[in-house]
Amino acid sequence: MSIFVMPKLGADMSEGKLIAWRRSVGDAVTRGEIIADVETDKADIEVEVFTSGVIEKLLVHPGEMVPIGTPMAIIHEEGKPLEAVVMKESPPPEQPAQPSPVVTAPVQTTRAVERLRISPAAKNLAKEIGIDPASVTGTGPGGRITREDIERAAKAKAPAAETITDRQADKQSRMRQAIAAAMARSKREIPHYYLSTSIDMSHAMTWLAEENLRRPVEDRLLYGVLLIKAVALALREAPELNSLWSDGKVVQQSAIHVGVAISLRGGGLIAPALHNTDQQSLDQLMKNFLDLVRRARAGTLxxxxxxxxxxxxxxxxxxxxxxxxxxxxxxxxxxVGFGKVAQRPWVVEGQVVARPVMQASLSADHRVTDGHKGGLFLATVDRLLQKPESL
Amino acid sequence: MTRDEIKSAVLRALGEIAPEADPSGIDPQVNFRDQIDIDSVDFLNFIIGLHKRLDIDIAEADYPQLATLDGCVEYLAAKAQRPAK
Incomplete structure (x- = not known):
């Protein structure tokens, strides 16, 4: 038996709001499957489950805001005997994810969480314009809620325009607060050092132009994908930079998950991961990158x-x-930061020639690495970008 | 295909990548990027959208010609007259 808790989705998150359960009591779930939609200050997130089994109880109801680490569901793992489950009411926010159940008080009875019959398009629209689907009467087959039902409900909701603007303004201000908290903490706690280097991009840009000439429009690559891949491969040679600082010590990560900063329409940003970046081909990376940008902006990360x-x-x-x-x-x-690629004077074999040049920079945590290591890393990124065909 | 049809296809493709943009407020001679908040991912999706709608091949080297509404109509109208292979 295991407990599914409100996950910590980023350093700046202290609580999350359950939007909806994707599965009901009695449903089988497999590791990695999306089990719930959770709203954080920065985005709406699809949350995966990390054990396989059958959902025994749902402890949190849609609409409830709970601190990270709060037990949300009980999952009975297959092949393991049922246990009497007891747990804390609601852990204090300072006490993050406790995967092992702590036994103190009897479990609360769960209200049946009814699954709404609603089309995905209607669900997305409802989310977008801030209509609670549970308040809408479905007119589709079997009482299913359709897009039209949501539109009708939106019109009926009198000062709808105002509500939507308020909601967006609220989301905006929460997004700013989340960024503020993370960045203030970073500047307060992390002793940054900064390095920068100029990279001749002529090989990369020429290779890319030739490559794209052969490709249909849907399969073309953006140069940003070469940069992401070069960073991922360079991290294999400088794994110290691929570390997290946790509880006062450095924990080097074996997997390379490059987060890409994506600006959101209407302001703010989010930097989700391209998993195992170093192992993906440029084609896979491009496809996954486009998908990630699309989902970041649609709120389905x-x-x-x-x-x-x-x-x-x-x-x-x-x-x-x-x-x-x-x-x-x-x-x-x-x-790692990249500036624009611009024609600049560049000296090649004693001659000044025009070359497309880009500034690559590194800000790194001096508790974890030194400038020497950081310099080697940037030099490796440069070296890799001179052989774009090998990326 | 008339120029008006092409123009409306361009505006629809644009509306898909930047839903907040007001099509009637777009200055046809000014670069999209100076009027709407779009990046290279949006622009690539815009080109893909045009390709799907109009079935016209657009070479990457020609992207600069598609930076304005007028430029798009001009370029695509010329291409539409000579159907790709």
Whole structure:
């Protein structure tokens, strides 16, 4: 038997609101499956379950806001005997994820959580415009709630426009608060050091242009994907930078999950992970990157994507930025920034020639690495970008 | 395909990547990026959207010609007259 708790989806999260359960009591779930939708200050997240088994009880109801670590569901793992489950009412916010159940008081009885019959399109629309689907009468087959039902409900809700604006404004301000908390903590606790280097991008850009010429429009690559892959491969040679700072000590990570900073429409940003970045081909990375951007903006990121990054890459070149001076997102210990690719004078064999040049920068945690290691890492990124065909 | 049809296809493709943009407020001669908050991912999705709607091949080297509404209509109208292979 195991307890599914409100996960910690990022350093800045202290509580989350259950939007909906994806599964009901009696349903079988497998490890990695999405079990619930959770709203955090930064985004709506699809949360995965990390054990396989059958859902025995749901302890939290949609709409409830609970601190991280709060037991949300009891899952009976197959092949293991049923146990009498007892647990704490609601742990204090300072006490994060306690995967082992703590026995103190009898379990609360769970109200039956009814599954709504609603089409995915209607569900998305309802979420977008802030209508509670439970308050809507379905007119579709078998009482299923359709898009039209949601639209009708939105119209009936008199000052709808105002409500939506308020909701968005509220989301915006919570997003700013979440970023503020993480960045203030970073600047307060992490002794940053900053390095920057100029990279000749002519090989990478030429290779990419030739490659894209052969590809249909759907399969074309963006140069940003080369940068992400180069960072991931360089981390294999400088694994110290692929570390998290946890409880006063450094924990080097074996898997390389590069988080990519994605700006959201209407403001704010989020940096979800491309899992096992170093093991993905450029094609896979491109596909997954586009999917990640789309989902980040649609609010359908998964829990593991927002909680897993081991380093962040931020690319601000498109805004005309030359050099990025990044702030590390805790508990990560490094962030890599890329500026714009622009024609610059460059000396090749004693001659000044025009080359597309880009500034790559590294902000890293001096508790974990030194400038020497950081410099080697940036040099490796440069070296890898000179051989784009090997990325 | 008329120029008006092409224009409305361009605006629909744009609406998909930037739902907040007001199509009537777009200056046809000014770069999209100076009027709407779009990045390279959005732009790639815009090109893919145009390709799907109009079935016209758009080379990456031609992207700069598609930076404005007028530029898009001009480029796509010329391409539509000579159907790709």
């Amino acid at each position: 998964r829990g593991s994507e927002v909680s897993d990054p081991t380093i962040t890459v931020t690319s601000l070149g498109e805004m005309g930025v030359e050099t990025v001076f990044g702030i590390i997102y805790p508990p990560q210990t490094a962030i």
